[in-house]
Amino acid sequence: MTGPDDWDGREHPGGHGERPRIPSPRPAAEDHGPLPDAPPLPPAPFAELVGDATTGLPHGLPEPDPAPDPGTAREPDPAPPHDVDPEYESDDDPVTDDRDPRRHPPLPAPGGAPPHKVLKSLLGAWALAACSPEETAAVEEHLTDCAACAEEALRLRDAVGLLHPADSLDLDPLLRSRVLEGCLGRRPARIPVPEWATPYDAETAKLDALLRDMGEAEWRAPVRLRWFDGERPVERETTVGGVIGHLMAVDGLVATALGLPDPLGAAAPPDTPSPRRRTEAYWHTAGEETGPLAVHDPWREQSQALIRTASFAGSGAAELNVPYGKFSLALRDSFLDRAFECWVHAGDIAEAVDYPYEPPASGHLHLLVDLAARLLPVALADRRRAGLAAPPQGLVAAGTPGRTLHLEVEGNGGGHWYIALDSPAALGSPEFTVAHIALDSDEFCQLAAGHISPEETAVGQDGEREAIRDVLFATAALSRL
Template sequence: MRPRDDDAEDGTGEAGGFRGAGGAGGAGEYGDAGRPPGGPEGPGGFGGPGPGDGKPRIPLPRASVEDSGQPLPDVVPVVLEHHVLTSLLGAWALAACSAEEAAAVEEHIGDCAACADEAVRLREAVTLLQRPESLDLDPALRTRVLDGCLERRPPRIPVPEWAAPYDAETARLDALLQDIGDAEWHAPVRLRWFEADGPASRRTTVAGVLAHLLTVDGAVAVGLGLADPMGEITAAGRGPAARTEAYWRASHYPPTRLVRAPWREQSHGIVRTVSFTGDEGGMPVSYGDFELPLRDAMLDRAFECWVHAEDIAEAVDYPYEPPAARHLNRMIDLAARMLPGALAARRRAGLAAPGGPHLVTAGEPGRSLRLEIEGSGGGEWLIPLDAPGAVGSAEHEVAHVALDGVEFCRLAAGHVPPADAAAGQLGDREAIRDVLFAAASLSRM
């Protein structure tokens, strides 16, 4: 909007104010003595002619120059002396000059080499004052927004606490997938895990990783009565690795970004179903060659979703943070509870020491290792060393291991060699070695 020509016309001056020309008690335009006949509107209403002059009492709105389709008026540089223009260079570099001053400065630096050099130097200095900001959204932004919304308005059907980590991790991975381009879906990714006493790996792509999550999550979906993403595809043993390999082989082409839709629909279906069932999470879920209670299966899927999301993020150079502390603690607790069984399996396979003279039966206290997890989601766990059903006893503690929480999870995912994982070790070296290798053996493709 361009400025109006006179104060009386726009009502900003003394003559055009709300009190009229006579002030607070005078007989101005709106005073009692000067009120026009016919009420406050006058003969012509608010837009009609005033008394005797034929002009509207309140001017009609004016059209903007930008809306008229006409060219904008040229800014004519003002004529300023050299020392004034020199003093304006700093303001010009900060874009703080008026249009006329900026035009004068720009015309001047086209003719004055000294001022031109100073202008360039000041512009470069201004860029250093502004911190570069990443265009990538914080991966945790969606979780924080949802947490804030749910604090103010709880969902009508709340997600069980034991299913919240899976809900959060699938949402975080989906946010990552929305940000990558078509070509990045074919970026190479190497899945890593631990077998026997050495590392194992399998080469695939970003889309292949999501297909792997789709098929293994399908074991939980089937346990809840949902459709199996494998369809008519058969896999010997129906274990996680067998399901994934069968799905990859059945695809006529390598998986593409189209796999995201069925994966996300399935994850939504799983969360929605466990929210409506009212089950406490004790229902068994079969992975083919082993079973987990539903609450532990949901934690297992949340853990694997996070681990493979980090694999994808590393492949496409995307920032990715660990889970929230309360979710990370639940994942660590699941791994700690599974360690005695993994240790027993390694003993049966001859990969761990057979146990000391204090070998006890299930339910009795025996030797234990204190697992201390530091950092986010940390805590302490007593790991029984003599039998899967034995009770860890502080009185029979023979070793102490300290690790960072994220480092322990990467050990349990097979991403860190057991020999390099422990930050602190104290006590029975053989027991420490067996527990660290048992933790790595929890990993699978």
């Protein structure tokens, strides 16, 4: 036996020309006494090879696990999947190998359908229409063969229908008005619009939104204008451009009263014309086939100028006189009259192009109904002078009550009004009521616009029949071109 210093450098079975590793000491099976010529302990550089005397392991290595209980069989550690780094085996670690069969279902064979499990996992995306065209075709083909998946697909599709109701893609025509109202509610305008001008402001904005949503071809759509001329309904057909030209021509009466330019210019009749004569003059000059660029922007600029001028004019401008030919209105009532006509003709346009349109807001509608109710005594007196209504039953001094009709308008914008029957200067009083009529606010406005005749009006009535008939016809006579 050779010692560490006796190595002769020859090949050793345990190495290739290297110094042989000294094995750890092992206890002998039997004690035969000390070995002869026992070699000394290795020097310090080889101490780590000898190990600890108590454990028999090299220095610096951990002790092995304790021996398992003989009665408990130890399961072998599961082998990691092929080519998978054990460092990323944790489910919490998002980094995984794409070839891990436990995380990715097997791909279908070329030209074959995906497996049932994959197609079933796509049912939710299919119900939401979120699948690719290839996935959609595969799922729908699978549904024809698998009853369970077909039933699940129907349930998912019904659930999606509840989550996403079918809505019209057309914008709400009142959206712009609501946005403006919300903005002004949070931050009032520096120059507030007078209350009597707000219906005109809102209705022109609604009509502007309708016109901007229309195509150029729709501007040539035929529109029927209807009104009641004394004893019978009258119709006139024009185009969308012709209607806007009509509104701009009549609004010009208010513009000239406020010192703004007349939109008709040199084509305006020299005398103080009626709204109908101004409209005919505009149609003769510009033609009824007016396109959007020629009439839309000028009308909108004029309406905004009217609102801006009335707002800066102050409260004293409310009583400014605006002539309408045979009659005149105060500026505040003239703005309400123009708001009413703008709403009525916007409804005519919307009907012609099959577009939804809503009535004015409740507060604005009440102001428009109130104007019509206040104009009824004058309209009734005009019909009497023309021989179209029964004469008054007696002379009534100005400022005193006379025979009265109770007008009840129901619904949005409604209320109660007492109409003097014998004289425009008389006062309506509940104590002198001889008749009572009740009708819906929308029907009352349609009657005042001349869109329905007095005979067609569904009205609840009680009292003097002749007074009721005269008031209904006077309401229809408020309409005009």
